[in-house]
Structures are given as structure tokens and as C-alpha cells.
Amino acid sequence: MDAARAAAYREDLAAGTDRFLEPRRADCPWCGSDRLTVRVRVPDLLQGKPGRFTLERCGECRHVFQNPRLSLEGLEFYYRDFYDGRGGEGTGVVFGTQGAAYRGRAEMLLPHADPASWLDVGTGHGHFCNAAREVWPRTRFDGLDMGDGVREAERRGWVESGYLGQFPEFASKLAGQYEVVSMYHYLEHTREPLAELDAAAAVLAPGGFLAIELPDPESRMARFIGPLWLPWFQPQHQHLMPAANLREALADRGFTVVAEEHGPAHQGNDFFGAVALAATRLSPDPDRPWGPGPTPRARLLAHAVRVVALPCFAAAVALDTVRSAAARRTDGGNAYRMLARKDVP
Known part of the structure; x- marks a missing residue:
């Protein structure tokens, strides 16, 4: 065991874990309804860190969200040593085995665009961008992430430019610069997903495309497996959006959905x-x-x-x-992909 790392955790935990959660909210962050019920309540099953977490479901729009959600301190504590640090190597191995999924995501654009520029938001260590070049060899891929892995992606040459930070912070700086923005299993990690969609609308050029992949909280397996369904992914996943909600939010921001896939986005785990x-x-x-x-x-x-x-x-x-x-045959998997075009004014 790393003695210095263990000492740092002991210091964090000595102050208690209450500060890692914000006050519970009484309404749905998506539609404002107060018809909330507990969907699942679990401890940290990913790393075994102290704490217990609740996902609630809106009876009006069916949005599922963490309530109470993690505070900024909580985000730092529960993400630490997962994607970087102690858990970074293992996570990198997992991401490195997803080649077929990366290709499927990249190929979704083939009937619709021939992009020169692509920003992958939540790129991690850049595995998707590196794989997507086989489909789009002339496209410039840039990446953005909250973790230091994006710097490693830049050093490896897997992204041309790596942006470290929160996506909305870059919205004005990158306004209108990209023909494609992708968010693959990213939006569910964010505190304010609607603000992230606003940022994507700002960064895309008119006629550009937004590609999103998310866990599907309407999946039959979510009900069958219950608290052990992996895509609940507590405490990291803050929001799980039914496809109908995402379609509506995109339309509100001037997007037209041109393709939607469920079975092909299924993750076999x-x-x-x-x-x-x-x-x-x-x-x-x-x-x-x-x-x-x-x-x-x-x-x-x-x-x-x-x-x-x-x-x-x-x-x-x-x-x-x-x-x-079965999921790919019936188009009923545990995740879905959506491709939307930003309408030209």
C-alpha cells in the first residue's frame, strides 16, 4: 500500500463524509416535477469507498438522477484513483479493449458528414480518437476532459489538442470551431447536463453534428439486475436520461436528430x-x-x-x-446513441 496515499485518505475521512453530498433537492432537475421516488440506493460498489448513494426517478419525465448529488469535494474524492493514479492502468486496459464500440460510434457519421474537425468531450486518454482515425483519417481530432489523461492523449498524438477542464468553460473560446462534437458516456457524469448541451451548441458550426451515447435507464436489465446493474455506476453517474428526454432537449437547442441507435450501442457487460x-x-x-x-x-x-x-x-x-x-437483434440494449445536426439559422 502507498503510505502517502493512505495517509491522505485518512486525513480526508477524519473530517467525515457529510461534506461529500449536497442537500437533497425536492424536484426533478430536468422537468421540475416533485413526483420523485427512490430508484436505487447503493454503497460505492466501484471502489468500496465509504458512503451511500441514492438515485431517484421522476414520475413525470422518468429522468433518473443522483439525489443528493455529490458536492465538488465529493467528486474529487470519489473520482480520485479511478481513471488516474492507482486505478489508471486498469481503466486504461479496459478502454483499450473497446475497439469495436469505438468504430461503431465513428461509423455512425458516415452517411451524414465528412468532418474536418472533431472535438471529443470526456475523451479520457484519447482511446476513441485514436481508433476513429481508421474511419476518418483526414479528420483533426481534439479532446477535452477533466482528468490529466487528456494531457497524455496529447503527448501520444491521439488528439491534436487536449483541453483540460470543464466543457462549459471552453464554450466561448471554442465557439463555432467544430464540425462534430461527441460525448460518449460523458453526459451522465456531469452535474448540469443541460449546460453541457448548451456548450455543444455553442462550439458547433451551423450544420455540424453532435454525437451522444448514454446508458439507457429504461433498459429491461436495469429492472432485472437492480442495484447491481453496472450502468448505475454509483457514485459517478449523476444523471441517466431516457432517449425521449434527450431528443426534446436537443430540439429545444436547435438540433434535429438524424439517427438513433439502441441495439448497436449495447455494452455486453x-x-x-x-x-x-x-x-x-x-x-x-x-x-x-x-x-x-x-x-x-x-x-x-x-x-x-x-x-x-x-x-x-x-x-x-x-x-x-x-x-x-438478442439486444442487437431487437434494438433493445442497455445504452443508446443519438446523432443530431445543428440547424442552420
């Missing part, structure tokens, strides 16, 4: 993710620097859970294979 989250819940990593510290008992339990989980993982892979085939 429903059952595998559920097993992984259950295993983490039963036996968190004993070496996690925010934990109480490794003990022989904790190491023995972790080993036992890994052994018992192996056949469960194998079964999960088989079930996900069957589920993925």
Missing part, C-alpha cells in the same frame, strides 16, 4: 458487471488506501471470493454473449 460489483461488495480490495488496512483475514477472504467468483464470471460471460445478440 450486464451480467459480468453484476458479478464484479457483488464480488467487490463482499470483499473489497484489502490494499485499498482508503480502507482500514490489509490483514491476513481480509486477504484470505479476498482470495476465497475470487475463487468462488470464477465460475460465476464464466457463466456471466456466456449470458452476456446471448444477451448482446
